[in-house]
Amino acid sequence: MRMTHMIASPPVETWLYPAEAGLYCAPGQFYIDPHRAVDRAVITHGHSDHARAGHGAVLATSETIAIMKVRYGETSAGTFQQLALGEPVNINGVGVRLAPAGHILGSAQIVLDYDGKRAVVSGDYKRAYDPTCAAFDVVTCDVFVTEATFALPVFRHEPAHGEVAKLLASMAAEPQRTHVIGAYGLGKCQRMIAEIRNAGYDKPIYLHGAVVALTALYQSLGINLGDVRSVAGADGDAIAGGIVLCPPSALSDRWTRRFNDPVLAFASGWMRVRGRARQHGVELPLIVSDHADWPDLIATISQTNAEDVWVTHGRDDALVHHLATLGRKARALALVGRDDEAE
Amino acid sequence: MRAFAQLLDTLVYTQSRNRKLALLARYFRDTPDPDRGYALAALTDGLPQHLIGRLPLRRMLSELTSRFLDPVLYKLSRDYVGDTAETVALVWPEPRARANAEPTLSDAVTEMSHGSTAERTQTLGRLLDRLDASGRWALLKLLGGAPRVGVSARLAKIAVADAFGHDVSDIEELWHALEAPYLELFAWLEGRGPKPEPGAKPVFRPVMLAHPIEDDDWPKLSADDFVAEWKWDGIRVQIAAAGGDVRIFSRQGDDISAAFPEIRSAFLRHNCVADGELLVMRSGSIAPFNDLQQRLNRKTVTGRMLRDYPAHVRLYDLLFEGGDDLRAMTFTLRRARLETWHAAHCPPLTDVSELVAFETFDSLRAIWSATRADGIEGLMLKRRDSAYQAGRVKGQWYKWKRAALTLDCVLMYAQRGSGKRSSFYSDYTFGAWRSNDAGGQDLVPVGKAYSGFTDDELRLIDTWIRANTTETFGPVRAVTPGLVFEVAFDAVQKSARHKSGVAMRFPRIHRIRWDKPAAEADTLETVQALIGKG
Numbered sequence: 001m002r003m004t005h006m007i008a009s010p011p012v013e014t015w016l017y018p019a020e021a022g023l024y025c026a027p028g029q030f031y032i033d034p035h036r037a038v039d040r041a042v043i044t045h046g047h048s049d050h051a052r053a054g055h056g057a058v059l060a061t062s063e064t065i066a067i068m069k070v071r072y073g074e075t076s077a078g079t080f081q082q083l084a085l086g087e088p089v090n091i092n093g094v095g096v097r098l099a100p101a102g103h104i105l106g107s108a109q110i111v112l113d114y115d116g117k118r119a120v121v122s123g124d125y126k127r128a129y130d131p132t133c134a135a136f137d138v139v140t141c142d143v144f145v146t147e148a149t150f151a152l153p154v155f156r157h158e159p160a161h162g163e164v165a166k167l168l169a170s171m172a173a174e175p176q177r178t179h180v181i182g183a184y185g186l187g188k189c190q191r192m193i194a195e196i197r198n199a200g201y202d203k204p205i206y207l208h209g210a211v212v213a214l215t216a217l218y219q220s221l222g223i224n225l226g227d228v229r230s231v232a233g234a235d236g237d238a239i240a241g242g243i244v245l246c247p248p249s250a251l252s253d254r255w256t257r258r259f260n261d262p263v264l265a266f267a268s269g270w271m272r273v274r275g276r277a278r279q280h281g282v283e284l285p286l287i288v289s290d291h292a293d294w295p296d297l298i299a300t301i302s303q304t305n306a307e308d309v310w311v312t313h314g315r316d317d318a319l320v321h322h323l324a325t326l327g328r329k330a331r332a333l334a335l336v337g338r339d340d341e342a343e
Numbered sequence: 344m345r346a347f348a349q350l351l352d353t354l355v356y357t358q359s360r361n362r363k364l365a366l367l368a369r370y371f372r373d374t375p376d377p378d379r380g381y382a383l384a385a386l387t388d389g390l391p392q393h394l395i396g397r398l399p400l401r402r403m404l405s406e407l408t409s410r411f412l413d414p415v416l417y418k419l420s421r422d423y424v425g426d427t428a429e430t431v432a433l434v435w436p437e438p439r440a441r442a443n444a445e446p447t448l449s450d451a452v453t454e455m456s457h458g459s460t461a462e463r464t465q466t467l468g469r470l471l472d473r474l475d476a477s478g479r480w481a482l483l484k485l486l487g488g489a490p491r492v493g494v495s496a497r498l499a500k501i502a503v504a505d506a507f508g509h510d511v512s513d514i515e516e517l518w519h520a521l522e523a524p525y526l527e528l529f530a531w532l533e534g535r536g537p538k539p540e541p542g543a544k545p546v547f548r549p550v551m552l553a554h555p556i557e558d559d560d561w562p563k564l565s566a567d568d569f570v571a572e573w574k575w576d577g578i579r580v581q582i583a584a585a586g587g588d589v590r591i592f593s594r595q596g597d598d599i600s601a602a603f604p605e606i607r608s609a610f611l612r613h614n615c616v617a618d619g620e621l622l623v624m625r626s627g628s629i630a631p632f633n634d635l636q637q638r639l640n641r642k643t644v645t646g647r648m649l650r651d652y653p654a655h656v657r658l659y660d661l662l663f664e665g666g667d668d669l670r671a672m673t674f675t676l677r678r679a680r681l682e683t684w685h686a687a688h689c690p691p692l693t694d695v696s697e698l699v700a701f702e703t704f705d706s707l708r709a710i711w712s713a714t715r716a717d718g719i720e721g722l723m724l725k726r727r728d729s730a731y732q733a734g735r736v737k738g739q740w741y742k743w744k745r746a747a748l749t750l751d752c753v754l755m756y757a758q759r760g761s762g763k764r765s766s767f768y769s770d771y772t773f774g775a776w777r778s779n780d781a782g783g784q785d786l787v788p789v790g791k792a793y794s795g796f797t798d799d800e801l802r803l804i805d806t807w808i809r810a811n812t813t814e815t816f817g818p819v820r821a822v823t824p825g826l827v828f829e830v831a832f833d834a835v836q837k838s839a840r841h842k843s844g845v846a847m848r849f850p851r852i853h854r855i856r857w858d859k860p861a862a863e864a865d866t867l868e869t870v871q872a873l874i875g876k877g
Contacts, residue, residue, distance in 0.1 A: 153412060154420045154433035156476075252759055252818075254805075256766050264765070272433065274355055275425050279817075281765040283356045318419045325413060 009116035012143040028094035044123025045107035063106025101125040102136035104187030119143040127296040131194040144306035148314030149291040157293040163286040178259045182248035183267040185211045190218045208246030348481035354492040367502030378448040380524025386499040389488030403464040428483035507532035512549035512733040519546045545583035547592040549733035553740035571699040576720040577622035584610040602641045616663040624655035629718025670731040721745040747831040751864040754826040759818040768808045777867040787843045795852035827856040835873040
């Protein structure tokens with residue numbers, strides 16, 4: 001037991017709690033991933049349900065800031081302050097540092113030390129290998145704030161390379177048909193490209209217009225994705241039989257009509273459940289998730305040694321119930337504005 | 344199990360019928376006996392009880408999962424997934440190393456075939472331990488029957504026929520005399536054995552079907568060559584009686600005997616194959632099709648249902664009498680045999696469908712357009728010299744359905760299609776106007792249709808929907824009331840299940856009324872006035 005516990009330090013919920021704009025650190029006077037514009041925000045990662053435009057000051061990793069600038073513009077916050085992973089800063093007496101979350105490029109857990117207690121706000125995270133971002137770091141803490149996107153025992157995600165092998169096998173079986181893969185435009189899309197490259201596929205990979213800018217950003221930040229090109233302006237015959245990546249919404253859009261009899265694929269953790277995959281009308285479901293699956297959620301929570309677990313979004317009912325049966329204190333925060341489905 | 348699991352898993356996501364057939368055919372060619380036969384059973388009638396007995400699968404699975412999974416978590420998972428077999432397959436713990444090799448389909452059938460329920464529960468657990476998630480799912484689909492992978496029993500039979508260059512009618516004729524794992528069937532298909540003999544068992548004989556008559560058919564036909572019959576509004580059935588057993592088959596060859604025990608009894612002492620229309624009939628008059636529906640798709644039937652919805656068969660044709668195959672004879676001769684046979688035996692709950700006398704096609708047309716009696720869907724024209732042949736043979740039989748009813752309805756919701764239509768809004772719910780309490784008019788849905796338009800029209804409708812969407816719920820869009828469809832349908836029935844209180848039979852889009860203002864579309868009263876007509 002740490003010395004500070006001898007002096008009764010106030011419980012974390014007295015200084016970190018959900019307020020109207022989102023999770024608020026009172027002594028530090030900042031929000032974490034607020035869902036509307038605030039004076040001061042610390043941002044875990046660049047997905048739009050976590051990083052929004054219009055804050056007075058933003059603190060985040062340099063990659064997350066770069067993503068926000070591409071998405072919302074150079075002046076989308078009053079000031080941007082970048083913080084390297086592991087580097088501590090003090091904000092109004094609250095120790096703040098960032099630890100890698102393994103979710104997407106730039107994603108970070110926010111580690112808060114105040115008055116002898118430590119809280120870790122994980123944002124979104126995963127434990128599986130991802131060639132496009134730093135691996136998750138376990139930080140022990142008193143309160144762990146976790147996501148619960150895939151918090152049901154049915155979600156166990158196999159390694160992504162097996163799913164890429166499935167893709168390449170399908171391409172070999174149907175060499176004439178273009179494989180159009182729906183993947184979340186920030187993170188999943190670039191990870192899929194990197195995983196496909198790792199599997200030895202070196203032909204050009206084509207991109208829907210909506211994912212071009214973020215993919216170029218990944219490349220400029222040093223992620224090697226090989227030869228990627230925009231579908232717009234590319235020769236239709238050159239694309240035929242190849243790989244195209246697009247946002248999931250484009251799969252059911254008129255946009256796909258430009259390809260002749262394509263194989264529609266969807267890379268998402270939801271593809272683990274056949275009914276969900278069928279709902280999207282795809283022919284080739286690829287189970288690739290950027291969120292922790294059920295075993296990884298349970299293992300991670302236990303590794304943090306947190307005596308109290310707060311669940312932000314997703315299947316909080318199952319996770320809170322299960323943690324209670326394990327004798328761990330857990331509760332749902334029910335933060336507004338989180339998008340559970342986009343994965 | 345791996346090949347079977349992969350087959351099912353691919354079928355689930357395959358929309359194209361031809362691709363499904365190719366996948367199935369490849370599986371049946373490449374997979375050894377007896378596994379392919381068990382797979383065929385799973386995709387058609389299910390594994391027969393004499394192989395695995397009555398399997399209380401749900402109870403066994405809940406017992407097995409309760410050993411490692413909290414019931415609350417199981418329930419949340421089951422609710423999310425929506426399918427017990429898949430839920431169990433997904434939550435089942437992954438063993439660190441598999442002790443035994445993956446079971447084959449026949450291993451699974453053999454191991455599950457004996458023991459008490461408690462013993463078989465253990466066996467099932469051990470089988471699941473030897474499989475990966477996809478294999479576990481496939482095993483449970485094999486044992487549970489009705490795998491719901493988008494393959495009908497008939498499609499599976501067509502695939503078997505395709506795989507070995509035969510016609511599906513060859514297989515349908517034998518089907519009900521065969522048993523899983525169908526070793527004789529595959530031996531014959533591969534040229535390693537004789538054609539299986541149905542022997543004394545009643546089997547299905549592929550049904551002869553009619554073409555809808557088109558305007559340009561008439562000049563090519565001569566009235567003298569044809570007889571006319573009423574086309575009754577029930578379901579087409581074949582009754583096969585032999586060796587003290589009676590089977591009732593649907594047009595597709597599905598055995599629906601269990602739902603109609605009184606019809607089976609009526610034919611019990613006979614030896615024949617007859618073709619007719621299954622109807623619900625009360626004191627000589629035909630009940631609405633809806634009544635017949637109460638009797639369909641049931642594994643068993645209660646005494647109350649037998650009383651409330653009495654079944655009747657109106658006979659059209661006789662295919663076999665005793666050992667005689669009459670199918671090569673002319674319709675005229677078969678009809679004479681049918682009348683003589685029926686007069687001699689008078690099986691209860693049957694009669695012979697009367698012929699409609701006519702001189703010329705013009706006089707027949709007058710009869711056709713004047714007839715609005717209950718239970719009549721139109722007329723059939725059968726060539727007098729037609730042999731009874733499988734399928735829709737050109738120029739032999741025609742159906743002449745009564746002119747459809749039409750109404751102008753307003754598009755309310757559109758749903759995305761599947762397969763080639765997945766980027767199009769192609770399934771339409773339309774409504775009619777109803778007065779509301781405030782003195783205005785609301786639209787109330789009266790039907791759904793997804794056919795009757797060309798690809799070009801679909802493109803235009805799709806564009807209109809995207810430009811006029813008011814709300815989106817998943818794959819469904821609500822639209823502003825602004826597009827009128829002239830909807831054609833065969834009849835309107837009362838329905839307690841629909842908010843409007845009416846249900847249309849066979850609705851399809853007849854014309855797209857781009858010109859018509861939505862406010863001038865038909866009202867619910869107009870729709871209701873058509874109940875029982877048509």
